[in-house]
Amino acid sequence: MTSAPTSTLQQLPADGAPLPHTASTAPFEPYAVEAMTPAQERIYLASQWQLMWWKFRKHRLAVISAVVILTIYGMAAFCELLAPYHYTTRNTDFIRAPRQEVHLFHEGRFLGPFVYPYTQRLNMENLKREYDVDRTRPQQIRFFCRGDDYLFWGLIPGNVRLFCPPEDGTLFLLGSDRLGRDMLSRILYGGRISLSIGLLGVGVSFVLGVIIGGIAGYYGGRVDLFVQRLIEIVQSLPHIPLWLALASIMPPSWSPIVVYFGITVILGLMDWTGLARAVRSKLLSLREEDYVVAAQLMGAKPARIIGLHLVPGFMSHLIASATITIPKTILGETALSFLGLGLRPPITSWGVMLNEAQNINVVALYPWLLYPVVPVILIILAFNFLGDGLRDAADPYR
Structure with a gap:
């Protein structure tokens, strides 16, 4: 009488304890993992923005430039409280x-x-x-x-x-100055106009560069070819004569506020090409990633893919590019106002103030009329150094 074959399946104990190792079942031995030091763990678990901040802090010149920029913008924001006079107050007994x-x-x-x-x-x-x-x-x-x-x-x-x-x-x-107005008060008030034009002008160029460059990089093909030729045409135009031509067509009857926004739009329309090319090159390399293909298969629209999936991936590079573009816009407004084709009185800006220093004889007799050029040089250098620091901090290969 043969005995019934025993089952090869073994039941777990009622209390859920693991089965003991048999001779045919070798115990699992995991690979030895070396524990990370607290410093290594801090780096590996840090976000992209934290890594950028740690690298940016090592760039001392960029940090100092950031402090200078924040100080100048803070003074411009509270110029009414800091200036001893209103910028239109005249002291006719103390001219120049x-x-x-x-x-x-x-x-x-x-x-x-x-x-x-x-x-x-x-x-x-x-x-x-x-x-x-x-x-x-x-x-x-x-x-x-x-x-x-x-x-x-x-x-x-x-x-x-x-x-x-x-x-x-x-x-x-x-x-x-020549009307007995305090130069310090006018520099503080004028800084608000010049600095805000820089921010608004970069905002216009930023929007145009991201949209146009994003469309070219995402679609490619003929769309990319058309956008590239458009960028080359805009870049081939001499900027200063074009600025002068666009600024000169604004009617003198326009109010200073309208002229202010007109100058802002003109400066923004001239500086979007470099940013558009940077966005286009990034999107050409990112559009083939798996998460982009997954978003396309889920039915996401191109605008959503570009705005929510692609652009945030290199936002740090965009911020670095914007800090380099802001001084160009400020310098453009100063140049136009200096030549008399930008902002006009009663609005005051650094360029409007420098317009009074065109005569070399006046400058030789009253050199303090050139003081508005000091904050212009300071803010341009500070933004350039800040842009260098942000670019180095945002570079993943450094």
Whole structure:
């Protein structure tokens, strides 16, 4: 009588414990994994933006430039509070007055920040106004005081300023212009216009570059060929004469606000080609990725694929490109206003202020009229250094 064959299947114990190893079943031995150090774990688990920030902090010149840019933009944003005068306030008794120096001690006695007043006289030989410093009457600078009325950002009325001229005195820290207006106040107010044009102009070029470059890179073929020829045509045009031509066709009857937006659009229309080519080259390499094919199979529209899947993948490169484009836009507005084809008074900008310094004879006699060129140079250099730092931080191969 033969015995029933035993089943090769074994049942697990009732309590769910694993079966003991038999002679024919070798125990599983996992590979030895070396534990990561806390520093390695911090790097491997960091996001793309964290890695960019860590690399950016090592670029000291870029960090300093970022601080300078934020400081200048902050001063422009609160220019009503920081400027001692309104930019239209005229002191007709002090036309083209030189700068007044700030002192702390008078005849060995500490008085705090003060200035010495000017006495004016007319030189009858050359008909030039000459100013003498009266060192017998120190005039203290007032802080957190009430000065000229203003509308903060054109909305909120106020008259409180960080510092004001002395009672019955003047405060020209950077001198005055041909109408007796304070240069420091006009530089602060003009910075808001020039810097905002840079941001708005880059916004226009950014939108055009991403849309046009994204379409060319995603579709390719004839669409890409057409966009490439369009970019080459725009880049072959000389920018300065084209700026002059477009700016000169704006009617003089337009209000300063309309001219402001017109200059912004003109500058944005001229600077989108470089960004469009960068976006196009990136999309040509990313459109064949698996996640793009998956989105296409799921029925996602091209606009959604470009905007939500492709563009965020190289947003860091776009930010670096934008920081390099902003100074070009600021310089373009300054050049147009300097030549008299950009913004016009009563709006003030750095270019409008430099328009008064076209005459070399005036500059030789009143060199403080060139002070508006200092923030222009400073902001251009700061943006270029910041762009270099962001580009190096966004490069995954560095």
